[in-house]
Amino acid sequence: MTHDTRTSQHAPELRAAARHLHRRRFLTVTGAAVALAFSVNLPTAGVASAAELDAAKITENPFTLGIASGDPLPTSVLLWTRLAPTPYQPDGGLPAERVRVHWEVAYDEKFRRIARRGTAVAHPEFDHTVHVEVDHLGSDRVFYYRFRAGRWISETGRTRTAPAAGARNRELTFAGVSCQAYTDGYWTAYRHLAxxxxxxxxxxxxxxxxxxxxxxxxxxxxxxxxxxxxxxxxxxxxxxxxxxxxxxxxxxxxxxxxxxxxxxxxxxxxxxxxxxxxxxxxxxxxxxxxxxxxxxxxxxxxxxxxxxxxxxxxxxxxxxxxxxxxxxxxxxxxxxxxxxxxxxxxxxxxxxxxxxxxxxxxxxxxxxxxxxxxxxxxxxxxxxxxxxxxxxxxxxxxxxxxxxxxxxxxxxxxxxxxxxxxxxxxxxxxxxxxxxxxxxxxxxxxxxxxxxxxxxxxxxxxxxxxxxxxxxxxxxxxxxxxxxxxxxxxxxxxxxxxxxxxxxxxxxxxxxxxxxxxxxxxxxxxxxxxxxxxxxxxxxxxxxxx
The missing domain is CATH 3.60.21.70 (Alkaline phosphatase D (PhoD))
Structure with a gap:
């Protein structure tokens, strides 16, 4: 059978129509299930979604998954962490309660010169992850950041902001990575990239x-x-x-x-x-x-x-x-x-x-x-x-x-x-x-x-x-x-x-x-x-x- 005859002339259109039908069916038949699983009781600004856990009661290091930053803008960085004292448990070792997390962004690694600081809430609905959008920072600068929950302090991370919009900056160096199958080997390349x-x-x-x-x-x-x-x-x-x-x-x-x-x-x-x-x-x-x-x-x-x-x-x-x-x-x-x-x-x-x-x-x-x-x-x-x-x-x-x-x-x-x-x-x-x-x-x-x-x-x-x-x-x-x-x-x-x-x-x-x-x-x-x-x-x- 040749390639020209093994598929109908209208097969792509039929598949596209079928996809739209399936999506409509999904929205009508299982939309309620999705709303229940992924929308109901999500935390919103100013709303307490659960009782608050006193972070002083966390007895093991909650920063077992590290910290991260991403999507640098000219005056803003995004900071991330997740609280998980026992990360291989479904709840990460924390009850279904909010946890208040303190964060700091500094100009130096020793945090002598603080650029911004504040608090964020790790919600159980988001698996106690924290996403902090830190604004009002200087453009094209390196910053250092860390988190604190109770007596526990995360390691220090290094991040940066992008140059100002319209800046005629002369250079940029970045890395490209992909595909990190856990079972295929060690991530030695990441150690070198660090x-x-x-x-x-x-x-x-x-x-x-x-x-x-x-x-x-x-x-x-x-x-x-x-x-x-x-x-x-x-x-x-x-x-x-x-x-x-x-x-x-x-x-x-x-x-x-x-x-x-x-x-x-x-x-x-x-x-x-x-x-x-x-x-x-x-x-x-x-x-x-x-x-x-x-x-x-x-x-x-x-x-x-x-x-x-x-x-x-x-x-x-x-x-x-x-x-x-x-x-x-x-x-x-x-x-x-x-x-x-x-x-x-x-x-x-x-x-x-x-x-x-x-x-x-x-x-x-x-x-x-x-x-x-x-x-x-x-x-x-x-x-x-x-x-x-x-x-x-x-x-x-x-x-x-x-x-x-x-x-x-x-x-x-x-x-x-x-x-x-x-x-x-x-x-x-x-x-x-x-x-x-x-x-x-x-x-x-x-x-x-x-x-x-x-x-x-x-x-x-x-x-x-x-x-x-x-x-x-x-x-x-x-x-x-x-x-x-x-x-x-x-x-x-x-x-x-x-x-x-x-x-x-x-x-x-x-x-x-x-x-x-x-x-x-x-x-x-x-x-x-x-x-x-x-x-x-x-x-x-x-x-x-x-």
């Missing part, structure tokens, strides 16, 4: 994996501890996801990197379920049932990440895509390519291209987010327009056949959607475009071509894929697919199969990307090295190795 001199860390998704974690932690192969049996099943409920974040966030390397740098996060699929698309799960459960799971996963994600109030989910929906600026140097358009996408074509795997992937009715971003992105480019005054997102954007042929297989989960499975984005960038006059990507557990560097099948076509930007933190286990510099992929994709300038992260430096003349890798993750203590470095010049896009 020591890097960067302004922010961008996380492109798969912060969490839904799969079971056995008693020895998978490839971590613990000999000195046992992972509680409560983690040895797939995450399905709100309690499951909250506990899984607790397991991840007790990792000392993750704690260290969050304390060292502000994070800007977006999710991919494993924060809910592998390769889900909008309200369509990977398994055969009805969409309305899956949306209950998605609501639980989204809620736990917001609770456990340094995210601001506008990203708080409402049931199974959350607006995670958002825009940040770094003066006039860079605009960051952070995407969500999971929540609004059409179902993957042809069964979701690696397949030959067919007519569905060029169907303009199919989308990976959803219409509203697509318009938001392109409108933002038209309004941008930044020298660099950077797009942190989830899945491989550039064409990636998986073999050298005349008609090569492609990944249906990546932008290759949504070519019409990608074409609209590239045309939108051209129409907006975007000259210095950089796409940042996670998901694939390897490092790539691409030239983004106007026509990927014509190596001589115009280079519209670059794509940096900084590999995974642990997913894929140890890996190797040259995987078995290395020669095939590099031959099949002349715009692919780099391919490395080891674990690590990327360091990207933007200035007013060029961007530089350093691919930092560790040789192994299945045992701790690996060194870090720079596998390769590339630059692309302002006004002259195209990667050059240095």
């Amino acid at each position: 020591d890097e001199d960067v302004d922010a860390v961008f996380h492109f998704g798969d912060y969490l994996y839904e799969y079971a974690v056995n008693a020895v932690g998978g490839y971590r192969n613990y000999t000195d501890r046992t992972v509680p049996d409560i983690f040895n099943h797939e995450t399905m409920t709100l309690e499951d996801y909250r506990l899984r974040y607790a397991l991840y966030k007790t990792d000392p390397d993750l704690i260290a990197v969050h304390a060292a740098h502000p994070f800007v996060v977006t999710w991919d699929d494993h924060e809910v379920e592998d390769n889900y698309a909008d309200d369509i799960p990977q398994n055969d459960v009805p969409p309305e049932e899956f949306l209950l799971r998605r609501a639980a996963a989204y809620r736990a994600y917001w609770e456990n990440q340094p995210l601001r109030r506008p990203q708080l989910p409402v049931g199974p929906d959350a607006q995670l895509y958002r825009r940040l600026h770094w003066g006039r140097l860079a605009q960051f358009d952070i995407l969500d390519t999971r929540q609004y996408r059409s179902d993957q074509a042809y069964g979701d795997g690696l397949d030959l291209p067919g007519p569905d992937i060029d169907d303009p009715a199919r989308t990976i971003t959803g219409d509203e987010q697509e318009r938001w992105l392109i409108d933002g480019w038209h309004a941008s005054r930044a020298l660099w327009n950077v797009v942190p997102q989830q899945v491989n954007f550039s064409q990636r042929k998986l073999d050298v056949a005349p008609v090569a297989r492609l990944s249906m989960d990546a932008w290759d499975g949504y070519r019409a959607s990608r074409r609209r984005i590239l045309d939108g960038a051209k129409d907006a006059g975007v000259e210095n475009l950089m796409v940042l990507t996670g998901d694939v557990h390897v490092a790539y560097a691409y030239d983004i071509k106007d026509d990927f099948d014509d190596p001589d076509s115009r280079t519209l930007g670059t794509e940096i894929v900084p590999t995974s933190i642990s997913s894929g286990r140890d890996g190797a510099e040259h995987l078995p697919t290395w020669e095939t992929y590099t031959r099949a994709n002349p715009h692919m300038k780099f391919y490395d199969g080891r674990r690590g992260y990327g360091i990207i430096r933007l200035d007013r003349e060029q961007a530089r990307a350093d691919f930092r890798v560790v040789p192994y993750v299945t045992t701790p203590g690996a060194p870090v090295l720079t596998a390769a470095s590339f630059v692309t010049e302002v006004g002259n896009q195209g990667l050059r190795q240095v």
Whole structure:
């Protein structure tokens, strides 16, 4: 059966109509359940949602999951922590009572010069997490912060504000990370990243994996501890996801990197379920049932990440895509390519291209987010327009056949959607475009071509894929697919199969990307090295190795 005949001409429209029907059914049939589970009795400003616990009665350290900051603005930072004296218990070891938490932001590590201080409430409805939006800070400055609950004081975190709007700042250095499967190895890369001199860390998704974690932690192969049996099943409920974040966030390397740098996060699929698309799960459960799971996963994600109030989910929906600026140097358009996408074509795997992937009715971003992105480019005054997102954007042929297989989960499975984005960038006059990507557990560097099948076509930007933190286990510099992929994709300038992260430096003349890798993750203590470095010049896009 050929690709042209294996699907109906109207199949995409029928699937879209079915999704809308399922969503309406969800809202009518299970909306009450969602409201009960995720909306009733949520705390609001000035409302006491429960009795208040005297923090002096907390007898064990409640800051076991560390602290974090995120989404830096010119005069504001977002601070996060969660109180959990016994993090592997469903309630974190605290009763269902409010806890008053004190916070401080200072100009120095010893907190001799205080910039701002105040109190926040850790609500049991939010699993005793704290999100503090600290305003009225100076722009483009480093700050230090900490929390106190009763006699317990958290470690000290380091964060910063962005430059003022319109500032003609000259440089920015940030890291790119993704994909940290707990069972695949140690997060040694995070320990090294904590020591890097960067302004922010961008996380492109798969912060969490839904799969079971056995008693020895998978490839971590613990000999000195046992992972509680409560983690040895797939995450399905709100309690499951909250506990899984607790397991991840007790990792000392993750704690260290969050304390060292502000994070800007977006999710991919494993924060809910592998390769889900909008309200369509990977398994055969009805969409309305899956949306209950998605609501639980989204809620736990917001609770456990340094995210601001506008990203708080409402049931199974959350607006995670958002825009940040770094003066006039860079605009960051952070995407969500999971929540609004059409179902993957042809069964979701690696397949030959067919007519569905060029169907303009199919989308990976959803219409509203697509318009938001392109409108933002038209309004941008930044020298660099950077797009942190989830899945491989550039064409990636998986073999050298005349008609090569492609990944249906990546932008290759949504070519019409990608074409609209590239045309939108051209129409907006975007000259210095950089796409940042996670998901694939390897490092790539691409030239983004106007026509990927014509190596001589115009280079519209670059794509940096900084590999995974642990997913894929140890890996190797040259995987078995290395020669095939590099031959099949002349715009692919780099391919490395080891674990690590990327360091990207933007200035007013060029961007530089350093691919930092560790040789192994299945045992701790690996060194870090720079596998390769590339630059692309302002006004002259195209990667050059240095």
